[in-house]
Amino acid sequence: QxxxxxxxxxxxxxxGRPVQAASLETHPDPCTEQLERSAGWGAPEQSxxxxxxLELGIDPQENGSCNPAQxxxxxQGNPADDxxxxxxxxxxxxxxxxLVAEVPSEHRSRDGHTVVGYGLYFFTYSxxxxxxxxxxxxxxxxxxxxxxxxxxxxxxxxEVGLENHCTQMKFAxxxxxxxxxxxxxxxGALDLTATEGWHVFRFESDGMRRLxxxxxxx
Amino acid sequence: xxxxxIRPARPEDCADLLRLIKELAKYEDMEDQxxxTExxxxxxxxxxxxxxxxLVAEVPKEHWTPEGYSIVGFAMYYFTYDPWIGKLLYLEDFFVMNxxxxxxxxxxxxxxxxxxxxxxxxxxxxxxxxxxxxPSIRFYKRRGASDLSSEEGWRLFKIDxxxxxxxxxxxxxxxxxx
Numbered sequence: 068q069x070x071x072x073x074x075x076x077x078x079x080x081x082x083g084r085p086v087q088a089a090s091l092e093t094h095p096d097p098c099t100e101q102l103e104r105s106a107g108w109g110a111p112e113q114s115x116x117x118x119x120x121l122e123l124g125i126d127p128q129e130n131g132s133c134n135p136a137q138x139x140x141x142x143q144g145n146p147a148d149d150x151x152x153x154x155x156x157x158x159x160x161x162x163x164x165x166l167v168a169e170v171p172s173e174h175r176s177r178d179g180h181t182v183v184g185y186g187l188y189f190f191t192y193s194x195x196x197x198x199x200x201x202x203x204x205x206x207x208x209x210x211x212x213x214x215x216x217x218x219x220x221x222x223x224x225x226e227v228g229l230e231n232h233c234t235q236m237k238f239a240x241x242x243x244x245x246x247x248x249x250x251x252x253x254x255g256a257l258d259l260t261a262t263e264g265w266h267v268f269r270f271e272s273d274g275m276r277r278l279x280x281x282x283x284x285x
Numbered sequence: 286x287x288x289x290x291i292r293p294a295r296p297e298d299c300a301d302l303l304r305l306i307k308e309l310a311k312y313e314d315m316e317d318q319x320x321x322t323e324x325x326x327x328x329x330x331x332x333x334x335x336x337x338x339x340l341v342a343e344v345p346k347e348h349w350t351p352e353g354y355s356i357v358g359f360a361m362y363y364f365t366y367d368p369w370i371g372k373l374l375y376l377e378d379f380f381v382m383n384x385x386x387x388x389x390x391x392x393x394x395x396x397x398x399x400x401x402x403x404x405x406x407x408x409x410x411x412x413x414x415x416x417x418x419x420p421s422i423r424f425y426k427r428r429g430a431s432d433l434s435s436e437e438g439w440r441l442f443k444i445d446x447x448x449x450x451x452x453x454x455x456x457x458x459x460x461x462x463x
Binding site: 273 | 309315366371377395400403415430446451
């Protein structure tokens with residue numbers, strides 16, 4: 068879980084449009100900048116050549132909030148939503164869930180965005196412990212880091228997990244990301260790769276197709 | 286080769302699922318870590334919102350174990366998500382009883398799982414393997430799997446419930462400050 072096929076270290080999502088939002092909580096978190104790198108988003112200037120415009124329709128809120136993302140709604144002069152993300156997150160079966168961090172319009176970004184961060188998660192299962200919550204992505208726009216937004220997103224995901232009777236939260240971090248590792252460990256996280264020797268394995272599409280079509284056995 | 290067939294698990298299989306889960310945990314020297322019950326498996330796998338799916342390997346009566354078990358292997362999986370590439374199939378547990386290995390049961394289960402993944406338009410299949418588990422590592426690598434922890438440096442982390450509660454509570458304390 069978590070690791071992605073040949074991912075480059077970072078992509079910058081383009082946020083759809085300015086919307087009304089609310090006041091920021093401001094308690095400094097020096098680890099926030101490094102936190103975002105834990106999802107594999109190292110150098111923002113690098114790109115896979117994919118530019119995903121993620122448009123989240125958000126109702127105006129009076130107070131700083133981490134809100135559930137809503138399906139994109141048509142807004143005048145804005146690009147179309149991403150159909151895959153839309154279907155997979157808001158269709159008949161939710162393959163992921165998302166919280167967004169939004170700010171009041173007077174705190175909007177230089178480009179006019181008020182959705183400034185997100186946390187993407189889903190539910191998984193452990194045959195030992197039962198329900199788990201998995202934090203797949205955690206991201207805050209660079210100009211909004213150091214304000215505790217990343218920490219708050221993570222706390223909200225923890226809260227969702229507890230409300231749904233999850234006994235653990237899991238996530239993946241790259242081994243070079245020492246600041247993020249230090250932060251997560253300060254929150255009580257345990258490195259299962261280091262302590263229990265668990266390695267993440269993957270079959271990519273071609274490998275899966277060969278398995279699906281090929282004969283069983285050696 | 287012992288005849289067998291692979292099928293989706295049914296609610297009445299939960300006792301066998303738990304038995305095999307414990308056997309796998311014992312193989313990994315973690316038997317005392319299994320706190321899940323049959324009731325949990327039933328609610329979480331066959332309720333209104335399944336948290337997991339299972340395939341089981343069943344053998345005919347003439348090949349039942351001495352204790353009378355017909356279910357001799359299982360795989361538990363669910364769907365996860367990568368915002369860059371979409372749906373993934375995540376293989377949580379995969380086990381064949383010791384005395385039934387070498388007959389192609391594991392390979393057939395993996396083949397069926399791959400068919401599910403392709404049918405559900407999953408971009409890839411992910412799973413964990415303990416670094417000391419050389420037979421399993423060889424099994425998967427022979428079939429084209431990559432070790433992302435070794436190759437890309439990914440580490441899996443967990444946060445247990447007591448720390449989740451602390452995190453959630455601290456957040457509320459911050460929120461209440463002026």
